[in-house]
Amino acid sequence: MSYETISTSKEGHLGVITLNRPEALNALNTKMVTELIGALSEFEKDEEVRCLVIAGSEKAFSAGADIKEMAEITAIQMAMTGHFFPLWEKVGKYPKPIVAALSGFVLGGGLELAMSCDVLIASETTQLGQPEIDIGVMPGGGGTQRLSRTVGKYKAMEMVLTGKRIGAEEAKALGLVSRVVPKEAYLSEAKKVASEIASKSPVAVRLAKMAVNKAFEMGLADGLDFERELFYLLFASEDKVEGMKAFTEKRKPEFKGK
Numbered sequence: 001m002s003y004e005t006i007s008t009s010k011e012g013h014l015g016v017i018t019l020n021r022p023e024a025l026n027a028l029n030t031k032m033v034t035e036l037i038g039a040l041s042e043f044e045k046d047e048e049v050r051c052l053v054i055a056g057s058e059k060a061f062s063a064g065a066d067i068k069e070m071a072e073i074t075a076i077q078m079a080m081t082g083h084f085f086p087l088w089e090k091v092g093k094y095p096k097p098i099v100a101a102l103s104g105f106v107l108g109g110g111l112e113l114a115m116s117c118d119v120l121i122a123s124e125t126t127q128l129g130q131p132e133i134d135i136g137v138m139p140g141g142g143g144t145q146r147l148s149r150t151v152g153k154y155k156a157m158e159m160v161l162t163g164k165r166i167g168a169e170e171a172k173a174l175g176l177v178s179r180v181v182p183k184e185a186y187l188s189e190a191k192k193v194a195s196e197i198a199s200k201s202p203v204a205v206r207l208a209k210m211a212v213n214k215a216f217e218m219g220l221a222d223g224l225d226f227e228r229e230l231f232y233l234l235f236a237s238e239d240k241v242e243g244m245k246a247f248t249e250k251r252k253p254e255f256k257g258k
């Protein structure tokens with residue numbers, strides 16, 4: 001598939017999506033949202049692809065929703081089209097793991113996109129924020145919910161109510177990104193982490209991702225029950241037999257996703 005606002009590639013078991021609107025610091029417009037949904041759907045169907053990487057450029061992962069486009073949108077148009085909501089739905093419920101390769105500006109909808117991913121790797125130049133308050137609105141892509149659950153109420157309040165950005169090291173201390181690396185290495189590091197995930201059993205990875213996500217939706221007792229059901233289910237997989245056999249035979253397992 002060829003796209004205008006993003007590019008995609010396949011590298012072994014990885015599906016790589018690169019946001020590509022440098023003239024607007026990768027601001028998310030309708031075209032990009034539609035193309036992102038298309039690329040995510042393609043990689044979802046592709047059985048060879050086990051893990052995704054979403055990246056922007058070194059200067060900007062994404063500066064958020066396209067303000068120039070949004071300036072023209074009415075409340076009714078927004079409600080009738082859902083605007084970006086199909087993207088948030090798609091990424092939020094994506095069955096395969098997604099590693100976000102962050103650098104430069106990660107703002108507004110860009111941060112919300114990143115927070116819908118599963119592992120966030122940041123270059124030392126990354127600046128993260130929810131600046132919607134500066135343009136008279138508020139986060140609308142899950143920012144108030146995902147940020148609060150990650151960094152806690154008071155830091156989330158400060159970020160959402162002042163629009164102030166934080167740097168990569170602070171984001172790491174807050175648990176918002178898992179690793180900070182030199183700017184030359186953010187993409188290679190993200191691909192390295194994604195390749196490591198892709199080398200595991202795709203069945204176990206998928207269910208483990210579901211279980212961790214449920215921790216943010218369920219109470220502890222229900223979450224533990226849910227986890228146990230998935231754990232039992234994995235004992236029916238060929239990958240479980242292969243993984244444990246390979247361990248006893250002192251060799252690397254060959255997982256097939258079955």
Ligand code: CAA
Nearest residue numbers: 023024025027063064065066067068108109131139140141
């Ligand atoms: N939408 C549309 N265009 C954007 C944009 C955005 N979010 N962010 C940057 N651009 C454009 C600029 O208009 C500029 O284009 P022109 O050269 O044609 O004027 C180009 O990208 C480069 O930007 P700047 O000249 O402003 O670059 P800078 O280095 O001086 O500043 C910045 C960078 C601090 C990120 C600044 O561009 C900025 O504040 N951008 C807006 C960030 C923002 O408010 N994001 C939230 C959007 S709302 C949202 O995301 C809602 C939601 O929850 C879904």
